[in-house]
Amino acid sequence: xxxxxxxxxxxxxxxxxxxxxxxxxxxxxxxxxxxxxxxxxxxxxxxxxxxxxxxxxxxxxxxxxxxxxxxxxxxxxxxxxxxxxxxxxxxxxxxxxxxxxxxxxxxxxxxxxxxxxxxxxxxxxxxxxxxxxxxxxxxxxxxxxxxxxxxxxxxxxxxxxxxxxxxxxxxxxxxxxxxxxxxxxxxxxxxxxxxxxxxxxxxxxxxxxxxxxxxxxxxxxxxxxxxxxxxxxxxxxxxxxxxxxxxxxxxxxxxxxxxxxxxxxxxxxxxxxxxxxxxxxxxxxxxxxxxxxxxxxxxxxxxxxxxxxxxxxxxxxxxxxxxxxxxxxxxxxxxxxxxxxxxxxxxxxxxxxxxxxxxxxxxxxxxxxxxxxxxxxxxxxxxxxxxxxxxxxxxxxxxxxxxxxxxxxxxxxxxxxxxxxxxxxxxxxxxxxx
Amino acid sequence: xxxxxxxxxxxxxxxxxxxxxxxxxxxxxxxxxxxxxxxxxxxxxxxxxxxxxxxxxxxxxxxxxxxxxxxxxxxxxxxxxxxxxxxxxxxxxxxxxxxxxxxxxxxxxxxxxxxxxxxxxxxxxxxxxxxxxxxxxxxxxxxxxxxxxxxxxxxxxxxxxxxxxxxxxxxxxxxxxxxxxxxxxxxxxxxxxxxxxxxxxxxxxxxxxxxxxxxxxxxxxxxxxxxxxxxxxxxxxxxxxxxxxxxxxxxxxxxxxxxxxxxxxxxxxxxxxxxxxxxxxxxxxxxxxxxxxxxxxxxxxxxxxxxxxxxxxxxxxxxxxxxxxxxxxxxxxxxxxxxxxxxxxxxxxxxxxxxxxxxxxxxxxxxxxxxxxxxxxxxxxxxxxxxxxxxxxxxxxxxxxxxxxxxxxxxxxxxxxxxxxxxxxxxxxxxxxxxxxxxxxxxxxxxxxxxxxxxxxxxxxxxxxxxxxxxxxxxxxxxxxxx
Numbered sequence: 001x002x003x004x005x006x007x008x009x010x011x012x013x014x015x016x017x018x019x020x021x022x023x024x025x026x027x028x029x030x031x032x033x034x035x036x037x038x039x040x041x042x043x044x045x046x047x048x049x050x051x052x053x054x055x056x057x058x059x060x061x062x063x064x065x066x067x068x069x070x071x072x073x074x075x076x077x078x079x080x081x082x083x084x085x086x087x088x089x090x091x092x093x094x095x096x097x098x099x100x101x102x103x104x105x106x107x108x109x110x111x112x113x114x115x116x117x118x119x120x121x122x123x124x125x126x127x128x129x130x131x132x133x134x135x136x137x138x139x140x141x142x143x144x145x146x147x148x149x150x151x152x153x154x155x156x157x158x159x160x161x162x163x164x165x166x167x168x169x170x171x172x173x174x175x176x177x178x179x180x181x182x183x184x185x186x187x188x189x190x191x192x193x194x195x196x197x198x199x200x201x202x203x204x205x206x207x208x209x210x211x212x213x214x215x216x217x218x219x220x221x222x223x224x225x226x227x228x229x230x231x232x233x234x235x236x237x238x239x240x241x242x243x244x245x246x247x248x249x250x251x252x253x254x255x256x257x258x259x260x261x262x263x264x265x266x267x268x269x270x271x272x273x274x275x276x277x278x279x280x281x282x283x284x285x286x287x288x289x290x291x292x293x294x295x296x297x298x299x300x301x302x303x304x305x306x307x308x309x310x311x312x313x314x315x316x317x318x319x320x321x322x323x324x325x326x327x328x329x330x331x332x333x334x335x336x337x338x339x340x341x342x343x344x345x346x347x348x349x350x351x352x353x354x355x356x357x358x359x360x361x362x363x364x365x366x367x368x369x370x371x372x373x374x375x376x377x378x379x380x381x382x383x384x385x386x387x388x389x390x391x392x393x394x395x396x397x398x399x400x401x402x403x404x405x406x407x408x409x410x411x412x413x414x415x416x417x418x419x420x421x422x423x424x425x426x427x428x429x430x431x432x433x434x
Numbered sequence: 435x436x437x438x439x440x441x442x443x444x445x446x447x448x449x450x451x452x453x454x455x456x457x458x459x460x461x462x463x464x465x466x467x468x469x470x471x472x473x474x475x476x477x478x479x480x481x482x483x484x485x486x487x488x489x490x491x492x493x494x495x496x497x498x499x500x501x502x503x504x505x506x507x508x509x510x511x512x513x514x515x516x517x518x519x520x521x522x523x524x525x526x527x528x529x530x531x532x533x534x535x536x537x538x539x540x541x542x543x544x545x546x547x548x549x550x551x552x553x554x555x556x557x558x559x560x561x562x563x564x565x566x567x568x569x570x571x572x573x574x575x576x577x578x579x580x581x582x583x584x585x586x587x588x589x590x591x592x593x594x595x596x597x598x599x600x601x602x603x604x605x606x607x608x609x610x611x612x613x614x615x616x617x618x619x620x621x622x623x624x625x626x627x628x629x630x631x632x633x634x635x636x637x638x639x640x641x642x643x644x645x646x647x648x649x650x651x652x653x654x655x656x657x658x659x660x661x662x663x664x665x666x667x668x669x670x671x672x673x674x675x676x677x678x679x680x681x682x683x684x685x686x687x688x689x690x691x692x693x694x695x696x697x698x699x700x701x702x703x704x705x706x707x708x709x710x711x712x713x714x715x716x717x718x719x720x721x722x723x724x725x726x727x728x729x730x731x732x733x734x735x736x737x738x739x740x741x742x743x744x745x746x747x748x749x750x751x752x753x754x755x756x757x758x759x760x761x762x763x764x765x766x767x768x769x770x771x772x773x774x775x776x777x778x779x780x781x782x783x784x785x786x787x788x789x790x791x792x793x794x795x796x797x798x799x800x801x802x803x804x805x806x807x808x809x810x811x812x813x814x815x816x817x818x819x820x821x822x823x824x825x826x827x828x829x830x831x832x833x834x835x836x837x838x839x840x841x842x843x844x845x846x847x848x849x850x851x852x853x854x855x856x857x858x859x860x861x862x863x864x865x866x867x868x869x870x871x872x873x874x875x876x877x878x879x880x881x882x883x884x885x886x887x888x889x890x891x892x893x894x895x896x897x898x899x900x901x902x903x904x905x906x907x908x909x910x911x912x913x914x915x916x917x
């Protein structure tokens with residue numbers, strides 16, 4: 001058995017990769033682990049088993065690596081503090097291959113084979129959407145960290161909650177006031193021409209209109225495109241702000257070609273760091289981004305006025321002041337998203353303790369306890385900041401960071417209010433029966 | 435209480451949900467991966483230059499007399515001679531290690547990057563050992579997990595039955611058909627199956643294949659089975675012909691001589707392969723090529739998949755099965771057509787099958803080059819995961835080799851500098867492999883025709899194919915990818 005929360009898992013400056021959750025042997029005996037001695041006196045030393053649906057392989061593997069590290073760090077800390085209801089937390093990792101069909105199979109495996117208490121994970125929206133029906137059928141609480149609007153849209157089911165990361169609709173809505181007030185009111189949007197880009201288009205247009213601004217042109221780019229110069233003439237000359245959300249391997253080419261096109265001038269740029277998550281901003285080709293702004297869920301670079309709990313979180317997950325791995329400075333983290341794993345695990349802990357969770361029969365109670373929550377205070381359990389939680393929507397709302405690229409680093413220049421990201425709710429999961 | 439839904443029911447649900455995705459808003463996180471940095475490099479020049487280097491090599495060879503090359507291929511630097519012992523013991527130990535790995539697959543970590551079985555099979559064996567075989571020779575003859583158990587079992591059987599020969603004979607007309615079928619199954623599992631990394635699934639496949647092979651060696655004899663059916667032995671033996679270390683028989687039975695030679699020198703004297711053997715080698719190359727192709731935007735666009743939200747392997751199984759077979763058919767077709775056309779240009783010569791069987795050996799360095807180039811990053815990163823996993827194979831908190839807590843440095847493959855280094859190593863491997871292939875093909879052609887001019891003429895179409903394959907190989911490594 002692995003040594004969750006034991007000293008063996010710790011190392012100066014962070015956790016080792018395999019400390020807390022090297023995947024827990026399917027048949028490995030818990031009693032063997034020296035880390036669990038402390039729980040012997042607990043009321044029930046039976047561990048809480050959390051199935052971690054992870055992108056270990058497939059298109060999401062780069063995110064999966066960091067989601068795993070953060071999960072490992074959070075679980076180690078939770079166990080050090082006595083676990084959940086005095087019971088140690090054990091993580092069982094299954095790889096979903098970033099594949100919706102496998103995602104559903106993994107949820108089923110957690111329920112029927114590994115007998116986990118709940119399921120937690122994953123990032124990619126299509127995997128969440130593919131797995132959610134299985135979670136509903138199996139009556140398995142499914143805590144996701146994907147920032148998709150799919151949860152709050154009401155399209156999933158009562159067993160799926162997203163309490164640790166805000167959704168894309170909220171993110172897009174919340175940045176509109178600042179863009180209109182600081183960069184300009186005439187916006188041209190450049191986005192990949194599929195669902196992800198369409199979300200930004202559909203959510204941002206009304207949000208900027210509400211601020212008296214206007215999307216004056218939309219430049220959808222085919223997803224298979226790898227050269228962009230021929231699209232730039234579509235940008236109207238009166239454009240004050242270019243809102244860009246390109247993703248994929250051609251992002252660097254996109255930025256470079258935009259720089260070649262505009263030279264030292266051009267409109268202001270506003271982007272979502274999703275485009276460059278885990279990519280060093282000092283990378284060649286990105287020089288043109290200097291002076292532009294990005295949305296960041298959580299700051300990648302350490303900020304001078306950073307609260308102590310944020311510093312402690314960064315230390316626990318093992319990232320340096322540039323947001324890269326302490327052990328490997330070229331391995332830039334997915335800082336803007338991965339905090340969601342940490343915060344979600346703390347919501348799970350709170351919900352299970354509120355529900356006085358004893359075993360699988362209490363799974364519905366955990367969902368009800370989560371639904372009863374109204375928000376979370378900023379602190380080490382919620383290092384990204386305070387959150388409001390809407391139990392009917394199963395979705396949290398929080399502050400967003402707007403950061404300036406300065407000297408190839410990101411400096412937070414504005415933090416939106418929670419209210420900036422609120423929108424008219426479209427769902428009420430509590431009306432659904434379990 | 436309702437019964438939990440069955441697995442097919444879950445699958446239906448998943449597919450229904452996945453099918454509904456097009457209508458749903460979602461966040462995507464397709465990541466500006468390392469390929470993004472390669473896209474910024476002047477790869478077009480490399481594609482052109484690589485092809486040109488291979489073309490010039492061909493022209494230079496056509497103008498030069500083959501004698502110095504033949505002399506170089508014959509050079510040997512003797513290292514040692516003796517009667518090596520302990521092969522059965524080494525293989526037996528390897529078998530025990532395999533048992534442990536399969537046990538780990540069933541009972542160890544569920545995480546494919548923490549379980550030693552997938553890391554050993556896909557990274558250490560398929561990637562690492564292939565490269566080692568190509569450098570130092572046929573280690574697999576010693577390391578395979580069947581020789582030792584087979585020796586033991588066949589000796590027991592001889593004592594019990596008094597028979598020395600295996601009970602059955604492998605029909606000669608089957609040729610390498612068994613190896614081709616098993617290799618195809620292996621490649622399909624690696625490239626098309628939704629979860630080849632899943633430890634339990636892989637453990638079942640490995641255990642099943644071990645039993646089938648063990649039974650095959652007992653029934654048909656070790657030599658026959660491992661030379662014509664056990665695909666790893668066939669593949670590794672072919673790759674080992676490229677090595678710079680040669681073992682040869684030296685006089686008295688059992689005595690072996692170890693010598694150093696130039697890369698590919700052992701191949702220059704190789705006997706021709708039968709057509710099915712040639713097909714096996716072409717299959718091996720085509721699968722690695724398809725592994726590269728299936729991740730490219732070009733392939734994904736061709737099969738109607740948005741590369742920025744790849745729907746997962748389970749959604750593209752039919753397309754990738756077709757692609758895998760089509761790639762094999764295309765490469766094999768192009769190779770045999772080039773040989774036939776070359777024979778026609780040169781006017782006669784030995785039968786096409788015999789020419790192809792000899793010339794196909796020139797594919798070996800290309801196959802190894804693709805292997806190195808394509809899996810370089812996998813070897814560098816997953817090799818570290820393997821080191822960590824092997825220290826704690828059953829996820830029990832052990833630290834057998836002191837590497838269990840290794841922090842995997844993915845950074846060695848991250849960023850613009852790494853991308854530049856990796857790309858140049860890959861390009862060097864691809865171009866170097868093809869240049870060596872042109873040299874070998876030239877020597878083979880000289881053996882076939884005995885005349886430098888006709889040999890060069892016969893090589894013209896194959897040289898064109900190799901230039902094209904060089905460019906294709908570089909393009910595979912430079913093109914935008916969605917996986």
